[in-house]
Amino acid sequence: MSFGFNGDRGLIVVVADIWGPSGTTSAMLALDTGATGTVLNESVVAAVGYKPAAASKRVQITTGSGIESTPLIRLEAVSCLGRKKRNFPILCHTLPPSAGVDGLIGLDFFRGTTLTIDFVKGRLRLR
Numbered sequence: 001m002s003f004g005f006n007g008d009r010g011l012i013v014v015v016a017d018i019w020g021p022s023g024t025t026s027a028m029l030a031l032d033t034g035a036t037g038t039v040l041n042e043s044v045v046a047a048v049g050y051k052p053a054a055a056s057k058r059v060q061i062t063t064g065s066g067i068e069s070t071p072l073i074r075l076e077a078v079s080c081l082g083r084k085k086r087n088f089p090i091l092c093h094t095l096p097p098s099a100g101v102d103g104l105i106g107l108d109f110f111r112g113t114t115l116t117i118d119f120v121k122g123r124l125r126l127r
């Protein structure tokens with residue numbers, strides 16, 4: 001499947017559908033090949049019925065401002081770029097409003113696939 005983006009602009013932003021115990025929502029995520037894990041703002045996670053503060057597992061992540069401990073939640077499912085992953089682990093960490101996105105889609109989502117980013121044509125392809 002192929003998806004368009006503007007190769008002359010900043011972030012590559014994709015839409016992801018998020019499933020949780022109380023429903024679904026859509027989120028705008030920055031494609032981040034430098035992020036090993038997928039990150040969602042806590043407000044997105046809470047909107048589909050999770051309580052990040054009550055998460056039984058936390059992991060340390062390195063951010064631009066240092067090392068932080070963040071809740072790890074397993075989403076019922078996440079769908080992005082034509083792929084749906086169930087029982088998918090995400091990190092809950094609120095990005096600054098200036099980021100302009102609801103989170104990051106990281107390498108963990110792309111493992112086991114072929115991701116082609118063509119900046120000349122402005123096309124993403126995930127196989």
